[in-house]
Amino acid sequence: MTSLAIMQPVYLPWLGYFEQMALCDHFIFLDNVQYTKQDWRNRNRIRTKKDWCWLTIPVRKDGLKSRLCDMQISTHKNWTRAHLLSIRQNYAHAPYFDDIFPLMESALITPPVLLTDLTIKLTLALAKYLGVEAPNIRASTIPANTQDPVQRIIELSEHVGADVFYTGPAAKAYLDPAILAKAGLELVFQDYQHPQYTQVYPGFQSHMATIDLLMNHGPQAREILLSSPTPKALAP
Numbered sequence: 349m350t351s352l353a354i355m356q357p358v359y360l361p362w363l364g365y366f367e368q369m370a371l372c373d374h375f376i377f378l379d380n381v382q383y384t385k386q387d388w389r390n391r392n393r394i395r396t397k398k399d400w401c402w403l404t405i406p407v408r409k410d411g412l413k414s415r416l417c418d419m420q421i422s423t424h425k426n427w428t429r430a431h432l433l434s435i436r437q438n439y440a441h442a443p444y445f446d447d448i449f450p451l452m453e454s455a456l457i458t459p460p461v462l463l464t465d466l467t468i469k470l471t472l473a474l475a476k477y478l479g480v481e482a483p484n485i486r487a488s489t490i491p492a493n494t495q496d497p498v499q500r501i502i503e504l505s506e507h508v509g510a511d512v513f514y515t516g517p518a519a520k521a522y523l524d525p526a527i528l529a530k531a532g533l534e535l536v537f538q539d540y541q542h543p544q545y546t547q548v549y550p551g552f553q554s555h556m557a558t559i560d561l562l563m564n565h566g567p568q569a570r571e572i573l574l575s576s577p578t579p580k581a582l583a584p
Contacts, residue, residue, distance in 0.1 A: 514581075
């Protein structure tokens with residue numbers, strides 16, 4: 349059985365995103381869909397002393413109707429300095445700050461023009477630290493013969509030779525397992541049980557950007573990340 353996960357590129361993904369990457373044989377960044385405002389494409393949350401705060405990448409407002417892969421980062425604000433400062437202020441005393449901060453600094457110090465060039469680069473850097481290195485590709489590089497989202501999933505699965513599709517629970521609203529089954533594709537919905545772990549401040553805030561786990565637990569992060577039960581179809 350060969351498994352596939354397909355996810356839109358986001359800024360500093362949460363743990364469940366990396367779980368999909370870790371459990372599948374192939375991963376496709378769905379970068380050629382419509383950009384959505386006030387979503388995870390250009391922002392995520394980090395832990396603070398009080399609770400949490402947003403880190404948001406500013407994007408060009410004249411491109412809000414663009415495809416995600418065409419969305420450009422705004423150059424009007426010194427946002428990279430603000431992000432790095434916020435991360436430093438909130439994680440300077442985390443046990444693995446010196447391991448993770450340079451990854452962020454390297455990516456943000458001179459950001460690329462395109463949003464997805466930055467978010468995918470950061471995602472892959474964090475995935476490498478986690479030991480998650482499944483083959484990955486951008487959907488925009490794969491020829492599309494259909495505009496139908498379900499048929500496109502089948503098309504992308506055929507492209508990598510996958511017969512198991514692993515996706516989030518929100519897809520239950522539009523995916524019919526019977527349709528995928530006719531195409532020889534088994535549908536498996538994610539049911540990620542978010543772990544609790546020690547954070548730099550007392551109490552626990554769930555669903556932070558994965559750098560929160562990495563800053564606090566370093567090499568142990570992978571084991572914590574994958575502590576949720578693995579679906580039978582994806583078990584080794």
